[in-house]
Amino acid sequence: MVPRKTARGLTALGQARRALWKAYIERFPAEPTWGPATALSYRWHALDNVGLVVSFYIARDGVGVFIRGTQQVPNEFVYDLLLPQADQLGARLGGKIGAPGFTYRFWTSTAGDFANPVDWPWLMDWLHDAVNSYELALKECLD
Numbered sequence: 001m002v003p004r005k006t007a008r009g010l011t012a013l014g015q016a017r018r019a020l021w022k023a024y025i026e027r028f029p030a031e032p033t034w035g036p037a038t039a040l041s042y043r044w045h046a047l048d049n050v051g052l053v054v055s056f057y058i059a060r061d062g063v064g065v066f067i068r069g070t071q072q073v074p075n076e077f078v079y080d081l082l083l084p085q086a087d088q089l090g091a092r093l094g095g096k097i098g099a100p101g102f103t104y105r106f107w108t109s110t111a112g113d114f115a116n117p118v119d120w121p122w123l124m125d126w127l128h129d130a131v132n133s134y135e136l137a138l139k140e141c142l143d
Contacts, residue, residue, distance in 0.1 A: 014039035020058055024124050046070055050142055054134045056127050063123050064109030065130040075103055085141040092137045
C-alpha cells in the first residue's frame with residue numbers, strides 16, 4: 001500500500017517527521033547549523049576532519065544513533081579508522097563496530113512512540129544527549 005500524500009505533497013508520516021525535526025531544532029539552538037527541518041527520517045552531523053558522520057534518526061518504534069562515513073568515504077575506511085579504538089568507543093557509546101562491510105557503526109537506539117507528540121521531549125533529549133556523546137567520544141578517541 002502506498003502512503004497517501006497530502007495536498008502539499010507530503011505523507012502524514014513525512015509531515016510528522018518534519019514537525020518533530022522542527023521541534024528538535026527549536027529545542028536545541030545550535031542544531032540549525034546542521035540544516036533545516038525536513039521530512040526525512042534522519043539528520044546528521046559531519047565530522048569533516050575525519051570523514052565521519054554521526055547520524056541520528058526517528059522511526060515508528062523509537063530513535064537511534066550510529067556512526068558512518070561521509071558519502072565519499074568507503075565503509076572499509078571507516079572500519080579501519082575506528083577499529084583501533086573499538087573497545088573504548090564501545091564502552092563509551094554502547095553498540096559494536098560491526099563487520100568490515102557493515103555501514104552503521106556503534107548503532108544504538110531506544111524504544112519510543114514517535115507518533116505520540118507527548119513522547120517527543122524525552123525522545124529529543126535522548127537523541128541530543130546521544131549525538132553529543134558520540135561527537136565527544138569520536139573527537140577524544142581519534143585525536
